[in-house]
Amino acid sequence: MAARVAVGGFQHETNTFAPRKATYEDFARAGGWPGLTRGEGLFEALAGMNIPLAGFVEAAQAAELRLEPLLWAQCVPSAHVTREAYERICGDLLADIGALDPLDAVYLDLHGAMVAEHCPDGEGELLCRVRDLIGDSVRLVASLDLHANISPAMVTAADALIVYRTYPHVDMARTGARTARHLLRLLAGEPWSARAFRRVPFLIPLTAGCTLHDPAKGLYENLARIEAETGTLMSFACGFAPADVPDCGPSILAYGPSDDEAAAAADRLLALVCSQEAAFEVEVWSPQEAVAHAIAHAGEGPGENSGPIVLVDTQDNPGAGAEGDGVALLAELVAQGAEGAAMAIVIDAAAAAVAHRAGEGAEIEIALGGTSGFPGQEAYRNRFRVEALGDGRFTGTGPFYRGARMDLGPMALLAIGGSRVVVATNKLQAADQAIFRHLGVEPAAQRILVLKSSAHFRADFGALAREILIVSAPGPNPIDHLELPFRHLRPGLRLTPLGPAFGEVAAVS
DSSP: OOOEEEEEEEEOBBOTTSSOOBOHHHHHSOSSSOOOEESTTHHHHHTTSSOHHHHHHHHHHHTTOEEEEEEEEEOOOBSOBOHHHHHHHHHHHHHHHHTTOSOSEEEEEEOSBOOBTTBSOHHHHHHHHHHHHHOTTSEEEEEEOTTOOOOHHHHHHOSEEEEOOOSSOTTHHHHHHHHHHHHHHHHTTOOOOEEEEEEOSBOOOGGGGOTTSTTHHHHHHHHHHHHHHHTOEEEEEOOOSSOOSTTOSOEEEEEESSHHHHHHHHHHHHHHHHHTGGGGOOOOBOHHHHHHHHHHHOOOSSSTTOSOEEEEOGGGOGGGTOOSOOOHHHHHHHHTTOEEEEEEEEEOHHHHHHHHHHOTTOEEEEEESOOSOOTTOOOEEEEEEEEEEEOSEEEOOSSSSTTOEEEOOSEEEEEETEEEEEEESSOOOSOOTHHHHTTTOOGGGOSEEEESOSSTTHHHHTTTOSEEEEBOOSOSSOSSGGGSOOOSSOTTOBSSTTOOBTTTSOOOO
């Protein structure tokens, strides 16, 4: 008889310095990905999307495993998951697993960097609860985000944790499929019980971990080579730095038939990662410098160098916990007289509502953005023209958001001088060209693009860009981790590549 496998997921990437927490309603509401879905219809709701659970289900069904749907929930990154949301979703997951006894295995689609109000290791706590429920004889596997902050509790509780290998995360569904294939090996009794876990001694800036270029590109290529040469199963998680918890930081996992083989493979990759520490430093531009450079060098007319210059508003990236309400770069574009500039996405439900009431072609005077109260993110008051309106419902077309049925609420394209800004009601990072096209803007035709993202935008916008500049506009995801008021990191962890260690510098107040 085919093995019986329970399948579910609970995803959140927690920036403990962000201004707003994640409630149960945030998980229930759809946005870039579907809202909380439970039981019958779960697999259909996620089918065809670049989501780990979707990839797992497709591969497992092809192998004729008997799959039982649990629930799947996620919301965009933010501050801590509230106690009520965490306990309610975990409780439902555990109840559904318990109702399915007996089981051969459980698969969970997790992030790996969840922090709840009452629990600094969200996934470790969940995996331990699942293990206590199912016992040691039932296999427990999970896929994790490349930015997971992996804990010893997670490693101990699960039979295998398998991490994405691309950033932008274009391999989320593929990682789910890899996890399914490994589960099949475990169910067949192959010897994969030995594991090695290593922690990298420095934090990696989010923008520096992009696998489209070195050092991350070369390190993941080496990971695959070590895996092939040693016969182990390996993962390298870059960690998620804006999380003030002891388990914050990059790590390496290796699974193999013996302790010695797993340890040797993990140590080999760790040495390679540490040898590249200096290469993880990134060049950063101020808003004034970046806009001036873009205006001076934006391409004109046809030719290979005619694409837009992309300004990356990484510190206000909703994909890293920010509210996406920063408008410092928009104000700078207007002040310097930029032409042919388009920005996405400013999250401001009130501004979108005013635009919809006024209608296309209307002139509106509003204070845009600055709604979260985060220091340095002030509203930008000016007069805008409502150029286009949308309902926020469209399908992602790029490699990252492929197949995602977006629901961003009322959206508006507002024009001021030679710049236009996409405004939405619900949070999402600007990682798909469909965001612009929903409001009639063709990204390739712009001279300057401002994108609230860190690296995911590169999957869909990278080929368009003449040049990409990382900009330090205000926001809760600072490129320089010395700006974060850490209190709970483990001693000795370097806050930046080749920089001071936690405990060696005074905390920022």
